[in-house]
Amino acid sequence: MPQLPPPQPFDQDDIYRTLLESTQAIPWKIDWASQRYVYVGPQIEALLGWRTDDWGTVQDWIDRIHPDERDQVVRRCVELSQAGVDHEADYRALTADQRYVWVRETVHVLRNAQGGTEALVGFIFDIHERKQTEQRLLALQRELQALSYQDSLTRVANRRRFDEALEQAWAQAQATQTPLSLLVLDIDFFKQLNDCYGHQTGDQALVQVAQALAQVCDKCNDLVARYGGEEFVVLLPKVGLDIARQVAERFRRLLQEQAIPHARSPFGQQVTVSIGAGSLVPQPGQDCAGFVHAVDQLLYAAKNAGRNRVVAQAVLL
Structure with a gap:
């Protein structure tokens, strides 16, 4: 009976990266001290049109939040990140072709040995279709309410x-x-x-x-x-x-x-x-x-x- 070749060693980081990049959620990581993106999943291009190297600093993220949600989202995310509290936010994100789509961002805070914030890791989810459905239902509800008063x-x-x-x-x-x-x-x-x-x-x-x-x-x-x-x-x-x-x-x-x-x-x-x-x-x-x-x-x-x-x-x- 022929001998099977011994299993080859594998790189655990490569496996994690493959798993992350095979999901529909878009993973990312930010270094807290430098406020720079360490990693952005390549799925970002399919959703928003931006390449991974278009995400350099946190300011790129801020600039691509719809003005109607920008101040509230940024203020809340900064406060919770500084406090070391995991959180999430829904907002409209600017695409490379200058449209806006609804996304949900979940954020996990990584702390250093002293308990301070060291990095942020998270996922971006496409919720555009669901948000549009919610808005249509809300508009219909308001219309029906208006008719009930007319x-x-x-x-x-x-x-x-x-x-x-x-x-x-x-x-x-x-x-x-x-x-x-x-x-x-x-x-x-x-x-x-x-x-x-x-x-x-x-x-x-x-x-x-x-x-x-x-x-x-x-x-x-x-x-x-x-x-x-x-x-x-x-x-x-x-x-x-x-x-x-x-x-x-x-x-x-x-x-x-x-x-x-x-x-x-x-x-x-x-x-x-x-x-x-x-x-x-x-x-x-x-x-x-x-x-x-x-x-x-x-x-x-x-x-x-x-x-x-x-x-x-x-x-x-």
Whole structure:
């Protein structure tokens, strides 16, 4: 039986290098004292396009982090490395052809005999596809949330959004003792509008009224919402009664200028609204539901007084 040749000695470092360079993760090592790369796996070129000799110092790494993440990532990594704590970071890395891809970097801190940081070793992982999927899901979630707060017909906020915004504005006004105003308005003779023209034209009138209201109430803190049916509300944080009255009258004038046809309206055969405008500084023990009810009563006062008008009043609860 022929003799097999004796096993050849092997270089352990070569085996480790082969294992490292056969993985999809990109290995690297940095000398802490000189802040220079001692080793970068050749896989880096497939992911980022940079050659291994393009990584000379830590500054090369810093310069290739997206500006939006750079300061935070660098500060955190330096602090944890100095403290001898292993860590990881997600960020967008610049490619050689000037694109950005998402990567995750895991870092292990090597210490010397005195316990100080001697070197950093780690891996770079490609997480670009996963990050893009996460961002798409997040964008979809935000879109669905926005739709859940929007009236499907008029595209202004719905009753649910108004209820939440009112609670937040009420709590803030109560804490800071600043005024809070509310407009509650209703389209005059809306049933007759539907009877005359049909529900499709009635829906279009609701859309036009909502758009005009949003045009007048264009401040970032104002909220226009469809409260139900032909009724709308406008929430005006940090606004007193005089300004609330001005906003209401400005909207009535704009609606008059637009002259939306309404053959059965006694007011120039066009769409008009009645508006209740109320304001207060919320006090302890008071609640926002009582405030809405009080302003709703001002709306009914406007209707009972003949419609197509604003009734504005400081609210006492």
